[in-house]
Amino acid sequence: MGHRLADTSTPARLAAPDEGIGHDELALATRNHGLPLEALRYDVTPPGLHYVLTHYDIPYVPEDTPWPLTVAGRVRRPLRLDPAGLRAFPAVTTRVTLECAGNGRALLTPRPVSQPWLVEAVGTAEWTGVPLRLLLAEAGVEADAVDVVFTGADHGVERGVEQDYQRALPVDVATGTEPEVLVAYAMNGAPLPPQHGWPLRLVVPGWYGMAHVKWLREVTVVDAPFTGFQQTVAYRLRQESGEEGEPLTRIVPRALLVPPGFPDFMSRARVVRPGTVALEGRAWSGRAPVTRVEVSTDAGRGWHEAALEPDDGRRWAWRRWHYPWTAAPGEHELMARATDEQGHTQPLRQPWNRGGFANNLVQRVPVLCLEHDGPGAAD
Amino acid sequence: MGHRLADTSTPARLAAPDEGIGHDELALATRNHGLPLEALRYDVTPPGLHYVLTHYDIPYVPEDTPWPLTVAGRVRRPLRLDPAGLRAFPAVTTRVTLECAGNGRALLTPRPVSQPWLVEAVGTAEWTGVPLRLLLAEAGVEADAVDVVFTGADHGVERGVEQDYQRALPVDVATGTEPEVLVAYAMNGAPLPPQHGWPLRLVVPGWYGMAHVKWLREVTVVDAPFTGFQQTVAYRLRQESGEEGEPLTRIVPRALLVPPGFPDFMSRARVVRPGTVALEGRAWSGRAPVTRVEVSTDAGRGWHEAALEPDDGRRWAWRRWHYPWTAAPGEHELMARATDEQGHTQPLRQPWNRGGFANNLVQRVPVLCLEHDGPGAAD
Numbered sequence: 001m002g003h004r005l006a007d008t009s010t011p012a013r014l015a016a017p018d019e020g021i022g023h024d025e026l027a028l029a030t031r032n033h034g035l036p037l038e039a040l041r042y043d044v045t046p047p048g049l050h051y052v053l054t055h056y057d058i059p060y061v062p063e064d065t066p067w068p069l070t071v072a073g074r075v076r077r078p079l080r081l082d083p084a085g086l087r088a089f090p091a092v093t094t095r096v097t098l099e100c101a102g103n104g105r106a107l108l109t110p111r112p113v114s115q116p117w118l119v120e121a122v123g124t125a126e127w128t129g130v131p132l133r134l135l136l137a138e139a140g141v142e143a144d145a146v147d148v149v150f151t152g153a154d155h156g157v158e159r160g161v162e163q164d165y166q167r168a169l170p171v172d173v174a175t176g177t178e179p180e181v182l183v184a185y186a187m188n189g190a191p192l193p194p195q196h197g198w199p200l201r202l203v204v205p206g207w208y209g210m211a212h213v214k215w216l217r218e219v220t221v222v223d224a225p226f227t228g229f230q231q232t233v234a235y236r237l238r239q240e241s242g243e244e245g246e247p248l249t250r251i252v253p254r255a256l257l258v259p260p261g262f263p264d265f266m267s268r269a270r271v272v273r274p275g276t277v278a279l280e281g282r283a284w285s286g287r288a289p290v291t292r293v294e295v296s297t298d299a300g301r302g303w304h305e306a307a308l309e310p311d312d313g314r315r316w317a318w319r320r321w322h323y324p325w326t327a328a329p330g331e332h333e334l335m336a337r338a339t340d341e342q343g344h345t346q347p348l349r350q351p352w353n354r355g356g357f358a359n360n361l362v363q364r365v366p367v368l369c370l371e372h373d374g375p376g377a378a379d
Numbered sequence: 380m381g382h383r384l385a386d387t388s389t390p391a392r393l394a395a396p397d398e399g400i401g402h403d404e405l406a407l408a409t410r411n412h413g414l415p416l417e418a419l420r421y422d423v424t425p426p427g428l429h430y431v432l433t434h435y436d437i438p439y440v441p442e443d444t445p446w447p448l449t450v451a452g453r454v455r456r457p458l459r460l461d462p463a464g465l466r467a468f469p470a471v472t473t474r475v476t477l478e479c480a481g482n483g484r485a486l487l488t489p490r491p492v493s494q495p496w497l498v499e500a501v502g503t504a505e506w507t508g509v510p511l512r513l514l515l516a517e518a519g520v521e522a523d524a525v526d527v528v529f530t531g532a533d534h535g536v537e538r539g540v541e542q543d544y545q546r547a548l549p550v551d552v553a554t555g556t557e558p559e560v561l562v563a564y565a566m567n568g569a570p571l572p573p574q575h576g577w578p579l580r581l582v583v584p585g586w587y588g589m590a591h592v593k594w595l596r597e598v599t600v601v602d603a604p605f606t607g608f609q610q611t612v613a614y615r616l617r618q619e620s621g622e623e624g625e626p627l628t629r630i631v632p633r634a635l636l637v638p639p640g641f642p643d644f645m646s647r648a649r650v651v652r653p654g655t656v657a658l659e660g661r662a663w664s665g666r667a668p669v670t671r672v673e674v675s676t677d678a679g680r681g682w683h684e685a686a687l688e689p690d691d692g693r694r695w696a697w698r699r700w701h702y703p704w705t706a707a708p709g710e711h712e713l714m715a716r717a718t719d720e721q722g723h724t725q726p727l728r729q730p731w732n733r734g735g736f737a738n739n740l741v742q743r744v745p746v747l748c749l750e751h752d753g754p755g756a757a758d
Binding site (some may be wrong): 003004005007008009010019020021022023024025026027028029030031032033034036038039041046047048049050052054055056057058060106113114116117118120155156157158159162193194195196259262263264265266267268269271329330331368369370371 | 425641
């Protein structure tokens with residue numbers, strides 16, 4: 001009897017009804033982390049608060065490690081760029097809101113067993129790098145090119161398949177300007193942190209996180225559709241496991257609110273005192289600009305228009321919104337929902353898919369408003 | 380019927396046998412995060428990889444917020460220090476390994492329901508700040524002083540008690556030099572990140588994380604033992620809920636190893652190929668210096684001495700150790716354990732306590748060594 005990868009890897013599965021989060025899901029949740037929702041207050045997420053998801057280990061890349069980026073395959077002039085060669089191209093800085101395709105997964109019933117996000121797998125950063133289209137123009141993409149494949153240095157096994165993490169973009173997306181894809185070497189003005197792809201990563205504004213290949217080593221232009229694991233097995237919208245499924249691409253609209261007041265440590269329930277409570281949050285969509293945010297303070301019975309702040313020309317970043325709420329003693333449920341220019345909005349009941357992807361169920365924040373406004377309210 | 384804090388806060392409880400991690404524990408696990416174990420490779424943990432635990436929300440403190448630190452109570456000359464006033468005192472930089480008192484909690488049976496750490500609630504940083512003993516000397520501690528109370532700006536409710544986070548140290552610890560307690564304003568040479576206490580925090584080298592009060596606003600010298608919630612209700616070693624319990628203080632010894640090879644995404648099981656595998660890890664103790672690390676590659680049947688690297692005079696930081704392992708095809712279980720100068724070591728069966736504190740159960744890392752060493756091993 002051999003010892004094979006299949007021994008350590010199991011097929012995708014759904015949790016049984018009432019099955020709590022398992023040790024495997026917890027091991028992912030203690031490594032990866034979301035944005036603490038109070039950090040929605042920052043325009044740009046401070047280091048360490050931006051969500052992180054890595055499939056395998058974070059590669060250990062000491063500062064002086066040679067890291068040639070290759071651009072090869074169906075190109076006329078293959079490139080091999082060291083850091084100085086890359087920095088010789090014009091640099092662009094873009095503020096981007098990045099969300100994990102699996103955000104909201106742990107709220108689904110049945111729950112797909114994977115990284116168990118609630119609603120917090122999001123963050124906004126300023127990414128600096130070279131537009132991919134400039135690198136591809138320099139290399140000279142052949143006329144028969146179909147996909148551009150991105151290979152990271154992160155290595156692992158998933159459902160029995162040993163792999164370096166790889167994803168592809170269609171050539172027209174890779175060379176496009178809406179969004180302009182970046183090969184990024186800085187985050188918020190500093191070198192990339194290890195967990196965000198040091199020394200190089202892809203940034204595909206408006207797309208879910210799985211497209212933004214970290215620890216990027218190779219860009220390979222191919223003349224047939226890419227069929228790697230992360231493209232055709234994982235990250236597909238499916239109802240049944242045998243289906244081909246739809247690929248995941250751009251982020252669907254979502255609004256999140258900063259939970260007001262203060263929390264209970266264990267239940268995370270929110271407590272406010274009577275009076276005006278300045279509700280605020282952020283909204284984003286990778287599909288089309290957000291044009292509207294509505295707030296409900298009574299569990300969705302009534303909806304009120306929130307004030308949406310200008311985007312200041314930052315199409316790919318979240319927008320701040322605010323709404324003043326007059327809280328009265330009692331229990332309340334706050335909600336917020338975004339609508340984009342194409343009329344896409346957020347559901348009150350989440351349609352289900354087997355991978356738990358592209359969820360944008362309206363957030364619900366239960367709030368207890370105390371009777372009194374003094375510190376004696378705890379008595 | 381009033382709406383009271385007790386409505387939102389529940390007593391501490393233990394999970395039922397076979398009860399999976401609940402939504403409340405998951406909500407904590409997606410906010411707070413551990414050190415991805417591969418990051419044990421760094422002497423100093425890069426920003427964003429150091430473990431984080433916050434009881435309530437991370438206070439939002441814009442850069443220009445006035446933040447006077449007061450030193451008051453049983454002192455002859457109360458102080459009120461703005462940032463410039465604080466920086467007028469001599470600065471000290473100390474490399475400190477910080478561990479959460481609840482690390483390992485989720486491995487206990489029955490499991491105390493709280494932040495569900497496995498083994499990863501640790502990190503090492505260089506903290507720069509003013510020795511607390513200098514501030515207390517400047518203020519002039521009265522002869523009847525007993526405790527020094529530290530008040531943070533983080534506000535919440537816990538088991539029905541509304542509070543700012545507060546902890547105390549005995550006067551002799553607060554004014555001592557082994558360890559030298561710091562009021563820190565920088566982490567790894569940069570201003571504190573919001574989640575690590577910006578703009579000021581306490582650092583108590585060798586003590587569990589609960590002592591290192593973040594978002595520090597007030598230092599208050601008192602003439603009676605401090606009886607606040609985090610001192611006498613939480614953070615006590617107890618078998619039964621009614622007991623007074625023992626306070627948590629210094630970190631017990633622990634070694635962790637960098638899981639070798641590469642992981643399966645979902646199971647986090649490790650895969651290596653046959654041959655020499657350089658095992659490495661870190662070991663620390665807040666009680667006394669670590670003097671020995673042993674490694675087992677056969678689930679604890681045999682133990683081998685690991686090479687322990689010098690501490691370079693950094694008493695409060697973890698020490699690196701390494702051990703070369705010759706992996707043969709099959710299933711293995713790796714373990715490592717630290718022993719300190721006082722002979723304290725790590726248990727193979729974890730003694731239980733009701734809060735799930737001060738665990739240092741020996742880490743177990745299951746590893747599959749494949750038959751072959753080529754990429755075809757997956758077939």
